[in-house]
Amino acid sequence: MTTRWLTPDELRAWTSFVAVVELLPRALETQLRRDSNLWHFEYYTLAMLSEVPGRTLRMTDLASRTNATLPRLSHVVSRLEARDLVRRTPCAEDRRAIDVALTEAGWEAVRQAAPGHVMAVREAVLDALTPHQVQALGEISAALLTRLDPNGAMTAPYRPPTP
Amino acid sequence: MTTRWLTPDELRAWTSFVAVVELLPRALETQLRRDSNLWHFEYYTLAMLSEVPGRTLRMTDLASRTNATLPRLSHVVSRLEARDLVRRTPCAEDRRAIDVALTEAGWEAVRQAAPGHVMAVREAVLDALTPHQVQALGEISAALLTRLDPNGAMTAPYRPPTP
DNA sequence: GGAAATTAGTTGAAGCGACAACCACACTCT
DNA sequence: AGAGTGTGGTTGTCGCTTCAACTAATTTCC
Numbered sequence: 210m211t212t213r214w215l216t217p218d219e220l221r222a223w224t225s226f227v228a229v230v231e232l233l234p235r236a237l238e239t240q241l242r243r244d245s246n247l248w249h250f251e252y253y254t255l256a257m258l259s260e261v262p263g264r265t266l267r268m269t270d271l272a273s274r275t276n277a278t279l280p281r282l283s284h285v286v287s288r289l290e291a292r293d294l295v296r297r298t299p300c301a302e303d304r305r306a307i308d309v310a311l312t313e314a315g316w317e318a319v320r321q322a323a324p325g326h327v328m329a330v331r332e333a334v335l336d337a338l339t340p341h342q343v344q345a346l347g348e349i350s351a352a353l354l355t356r357l358d359p360n361g362a363m364t365a366p367y368r369p370p371t372p
Numbered sequence: 373m374t375t376r377w378l379t380p381d382e383l384r385a386w387t388s389f390v391a392v393v394e395l396l397p398r399a400l401e402t403q404l405r406r407d408s409n410l411w412h413f414e415y416y417t418l419a420m421l422s423e424v425p426g427r428t429l430r431m432t433d434l435a436s437r438t439n440a441t442l443p444r445l446s447h448v449v450s451r452l453e454a455r456d457l458v459r460r461t462p463c464a465e466d467r468r469a470i471d472v473a474l475t476e477a478g479w480e481a482v483r484q485a486a487p488g489h490v491m492a493v494r495e496a497v498l499d500a501l502t503p504h505q506v507q508a509l510g511e512i513s514a515a516l517l518t519r520l521d522p523n524g525a526m527t528a529p530y531r532p533p534t535p
Numbered sequence: 536g537g538a539a540a541t542t543a544g545t546t547g548a549a550g551c552g553a554c555a556a557c558c559a560c561a562c563t564c565t
Numbered sequence: 566a567g568a569g570t571g572t573g574g575t576t577g578t579c580g581c582t583t584c585a586a587c588t589a590a591t592t593t594c595c
Contacts, residue, residue: 212487219498222510226497227416228527229513230393231439232520235553248581253390268544276394281582283545288581305543305590324375334389335382337519338512345508347385349501350392356500357395364391398583411551431574444552446575451551468560468573 233333240329245322250275252326254285255294255311255319264311267300271309276363294318396496403492408485413438415489417448418457418474418482427474430463434472439526457481 215223237249245252257274258264266274272282286309289295294315300306311319335343358364378386400412408415420437421427429437435445449472452458457478463469474482498506521527 212490213494214490215493215498218503218510219506222506222513223493223498225510225513225517225527228439229516229520230396232526233393233516236520238553250581269542276391278583279544280546280584284581287545300543303543303591307544327375327377330378330386331376333519334516335378335386337515340381342508342512342515343382343385345505346512347381347388349505349509349512350385350388352500352505353392353396353497354388356496357392357399363395364388401583413551432572441553442574443554443576447551450575463573466561466573470574 236333237326237329241322241326244325245318247318247322250277250281251285251289252319252322254282254289255315256323258295258309258311259316259319264316265308268307268309273361273363278363289315399496400489400492404485404489407488408481410481410485413440413444414448414452414457415482415485417445417452418478419486421458421472421474422479422482427479428471431470431472436524436526439521441526452478 234249241247241249241252247255253275254271257271258266268279268282268286271286272279275282277285286295286297290297292314293312296310296312298308298310300308338346354361354364397412404410404412404415410418416438417434420434421429431442431445431449434449435442438445440448449458449460453460455477456475459473459475461471461473463471501509517524517527
């Protein structure tokens, strides 16, 4: 079985895309660390909690909303807990599970970090694109996610709780 | 100055895109480590060298082709050198500079790793998109790079040497 | 009812990347 | 010529992510 090498068009697209994937995280990281003393992933974790009713999520749910593995999330939650930005409590329904809740301080931290982060996202990404391109980027990303995470285990969108 | 929050369309696009940026590196990393015992960045470094006449580049040039900072590249080159995949030699024209050359073993390593990596890239990205979307992704990425790296310091495309 | 298999989460070791400090060489300008 | 500035690159430390191994609770299934 012989390799299908990249066409010039594909190569051009791929090269640029790889550079973006390499550079974008650094840009976001830099802004958040400088302005809010938070890593991007920490911010994202707090933000996911802040958007959910009760500001509380189980580790597994939180991991899938933040596209993270469980060990990674566990370490991060430990660090956030040490800074009193989140709190762990045993889950009532399932004694294996852990609920992670945003504290008041955590809520404040997201509120303060959000405007700067949104501005950075606008500057680096959204405002660099036409509305049509933003739309296209969304569709492309969604298509890629069906390959990267076929059963959506790590990319749970917000869904209202099912009773 | 009040924050321009994301519109629903922007939010949807951004959420998916963030997930891709988070997940794609892991996917490429996993395949390359499993099949070729190489980190993605190591592969990319070897690949950049392999495409250039003489299979040799100065550290700074190599850094910009791989979207890397110099300290990072320096560490990686040290590791690759320890495995005899590249070799450092002082640069003749500028005694501050260092030439990095691909060894025979390095060349072999790229040749063996390339097919699997290209296939992974196809499976995860290119074959998940229509040709039109690939085109669009290229344009979008190029637009983003003008923000992420305005003067192209970290994203040098291949240019024939200027005499 | 109990053994086996899954699921939820934690922990510790190992390895990579970022940052700052640093050395060496080259260029500029008087 | 020599001081000052800039460029090319390396090194060490620190923090984060990954991986594998592990504990504990739950479900499955005979």
